[in-house]
Amino acid sequence: MAQAATDVEQTARHNDDVMIEVEGLSKHFGDIRAVDDITFSVSRGEIFSFLGHNGAGKTTTIRMLTGRSRPTSGSARINGMDIVQQREQILPIINVVPEDQNLYERLTGRANLNLFADLYNVPRQRVDDLLDQVDLQEASARATKTYSSGMKQRLLIARALINSPELLFLDEPTRGLDPASAKELRDMILELSNQGTTVFLTTHLMEEADDLSHRVAFISQGQLVALDSPRELKLRFGERAADVLLTDRSEHKITLDDPGDARQLAEWMSAGQVLSMHSREGSLEDVFIEIAGRSL
């Protein structure tokens, strides 16, 4: 697995402007290696997904990158700054949308944002702008305990954007959202990426990671076991074959590397016998099962 991780590690490919550089990062709790010698980098403006089972090391990695836990060994830099030595300089340029909806429920939506506007020392006008952006202006005077789950999630996004972060960590951001709200949120993530914000995403939803991510990293038992774009991963671990359905309703499997199958396919097509053809490239979930041994 470690060899696979080394093999798939690539330099960030969107541009040379690297936002996150992780080098041999480890975190041990006694004998437990929560994160074990991982190395990767993330480009500015990239949407980078971090996938793994519960306990695989995702949260520990985020905690180290956000300066809330010291690495046992290795190093990591955000925007060129060391996460341990320059933590104070890093904090203003990052933010997190956590898995839990950790809002002050007795306070209004606006008061929640005001607190963080004060902490990040940004003008209150930013609060109004964000309330407009997440469509919560009308509900802003209500206590957040009266909000729906979708509204709370939007407020969390607004809170995470209060300091206009250059790097945004999103931990299961669409969990508990209805499909329409989840779609809105995904669109917002894409928009942020287009504006230059780097997004570090953890999710259990493989389709979400597939749709959103420029690159995906799989972590298992603390080790990085795969890292590439979703398409490359699917190509690498998928089967080079296709299922062909003919007009007589017969199904055939053809292998892409077999010259005989290629000729047979050409004959069917020239005779107008092909009804449909589906690649056996596989899904990201198939890739994960192949690598990690079981699904998320």
Next chain:
Amino acid sequence: MNLRNINAIYRKDLVDAIKDARVLLALIVPFGIAILYNFMFEDEEPLPEATVAYTEVGSSLPERLSEALSDTVDLQLEPHDSENEIRQLLQDEDASMGLIIPKGFDQAIEAGEQPPLQLLFRDSGNVPVNTLGSAVDLVVRQMAGTSPPVQMSQEMVSPPEGSGPNLFDDLGMRLYFVMAAMMMLIGMIGVLAVPIILAEEAEKKTLEALTLIASYLDVVVAKALVGITYLALGVGLLLGMTQTWPEDPAVFFSGVAMLGVALVGFGLLLGGLFKSANQLNNWGGLILMPIIAPAFVIGVWEPGAFQYVIEAIPVAQGMKLAVNGISGEAIFANIWIAYAILAAWIVVFYAALIFRLSRIRN
């Protein structure tokens, strides 16, 4: 430590915490107790009132009588022109005693002429007849310059050395219970309200959001300031509502402040130990009881060897300073020991807190 962060968290907590029913209850209960006792007890038992009507002939007897009885009777003097008016007042129960003083009474006494003096009493009154009669007898003897037949001395017999004060007597029931309720208020804010607001931050994971930009130290300092603000407002309100003001403000406020700082430090330690605010709310009462119990024991009950344990609890020392401060008297001796014990607890609690904070980010 970042002052901007502390200020932002402090202002948030000041508003947010008071909306928490558990915190609100911790503030209201001691107030309720203090106000209840404030109305139940008077500072001192009022002196019995008695009205003495007398014939106005320029005698000093009525004034001397009032002075002689000043410690035991609240005497009202009413001059009248005639004996008939005085008799009528007694019949109408508007006076307790009548003095029919003849003209030239004082001069006649000085001349040793034994002038007549008629005392009129009504059937029933607030003050026993013999008290008034004996006082008149004493005063006229003094006016005549007659030496008393004996040399009488009076002395209050105090409890033996080391038995300590009795706050019910030394302070009065009202003040005693107001002070005890104040100690309860400080205890409930420090040991219940402050840890609840800290534990809730951890439980609801809002602490994670705060510590993304603020340090844990900022959060803890803000909570400590919130606790101290609630204490200052609570103590001020309690003094105002019970119309009580310390005779020695320096001792009173220094004692209350030191106790408050100590218990807030203890509360912040507690807040970090409990996993949830509800858990703390459920078990906090058990911790709170021994913390505030000395306020209701010290100076009232002497539990033998257990006294040393009680003396070691900060509230016992806070109560001593508050009692001395509110009364302006040295009801408790050697209050430097109280200051020393409170200072020691402050050092212990905050050293433990700093040690804990230093281990948070690992």
